Amino acid sequence: MTPILEVAGVRKTFGGVVANNDISIQVPPGKIVGLIGPNGSGKTTLFNSIVGYHPVDAGSIRFDGNEITQLRVPEIARLGMLRTFQQTRIYGLMTCVQNMQISARTTQGAPWQVMFNRIPPEDTERAEALLEFVGLYAKRHLRAGDLSFGQQKLLEFAMALMSEPKMLLLDEPTAGINPTLINGLMDRLQRVNADLGVTLLVIEHNMRVIMNLAEYIYCLAHGELLAFGKPDEIRNDQRVIDAYLGAH
Numbered sequence: 121m122t123p124i125l126e127v128a129g130v131r132k133t134f135g136g137v138v139a140n141n142d143i144s145i146q147v148p149p150g151k152i153v154g155l156i157g158p159n160g161s162g163k164t165t166l167f168n169s170i171v172g173y174h175p176v177d178a179g180s181i182r183f184d185g186n187e188i189t190q191l192r193v194p195e196i197a198r199l200g201m202l203r204t205f206q207q208t209r210i211y212g213l214m215t216c217v218q219n220m221q222i223s224a225r226t227t228q229g230a231p232w233q234v235m236f237n238r239i240p241p242e243d244t245e246r247a248e249a250l251l252e253f254v255g256l257y258a259k260r261h262l263r264a265g266d267l268s269f270g271q272q273k274l275l276e277f278a279m280a281l282m283s284e285p286k287m288l289l290l291d292e293p294t295a296g297i298n299p300t301l302i303n304g305l306m307d308r309l310q311r312v313n314a315d316l317g318v319t320l321l322v323i324e325h326n327m328r329v330i331m332n333l334a335e336y337i338y339c340l341a342h343g344e345l346l347a348f349g350k351p352d353e354i355r356n357d358q359r360v361i362d363a364y365l366g367a368h
């Protein structure tokens with residue numbers, strides 16, 4: 121099966137720090153793939169390279185049949201790939217619905233124009249349906265800044281779905297989420313994948329979550345690709361265990 125995302129030999133340095141060295145990963149369409157590794161192993165840097173946040177030093181990145189190595193964030197987003205963040209990026213003074221409307225494909229101009237422009241009714245309908253999907257419908261008219269951190273992450277996830285992406289890169293979706301809400305979030309991620317057909321690449325430190333969610337897992341350590349396999353293979357891989365325990 122042709123991968124929807126193909127990263128080949130990517131290298132990214134910051135001054136003397138080699139954050140990613142010769143990283144190659146492939147994500148098949150319609151799958152959930154995990155990206156794990158100890159703190160500082162280069163996971164977020166790889167996400168940033170993939171979505172065009174910064175140029176890479178070497179290597180190539182292809183998405184959905186397009187060479188995207190030289191493209192920047194808005195162009196890659198238009199092709200259907202978005203990322204979410206460890207720390208949420210929402211507009212705290214705007215309501216949940218307004219945050220959603222900003223993320224709609226049809227919205228033009230600066231975010232605050234959402235408050236003044238006529239919003240297509242279908243955008244509002246879709247916004248409310250997605251807020252329902254993530255369990256925030258009752259809070260749709262509250263200011264986003266008044267939500268808990270976990271709820272803000274759900275809002276950010278719903279915002280990412282507003283533009284009907286083909287693929288989402290999720291950076292620690294369960295971090296900071298109340299443990300009792302984590303199962304509900306996992307269920308929603310699985311439904312987005314199965315029902316909407318969105319391919320997911322997920323950075324996650326919660327091993328229970330990623331082992332249950334992902335069909336395949338890549339593990340980075342010290343900026344290098346350390347291991348790749350099914351969850352059971354990764355769980356039992358001595359190199360992975362050593363990397364997490366701090367052995368070199």
Ligand SMILES: Nc1ncnc2c1ncn2[C@@H]1O[C@H](COP(=O)(O)OP(=O)(O)OP(=O)(O)O)[C@@H](O)[C@H]1O
Pocket residue numbers: 134137138139157158159160161162163164165166
């Ligand atoms: N903008 C930057 N400038 C300088 N160094 C950076 C920058 N971004 C990342 N690094 C360095 O690159 C390395 C990889 O960092 P990165 O954030 O990609 O790791 P990570 O695996 O996502 O870590 P965490 O799990 O803690 O989020 C680290 O040594 C980090 O300090």
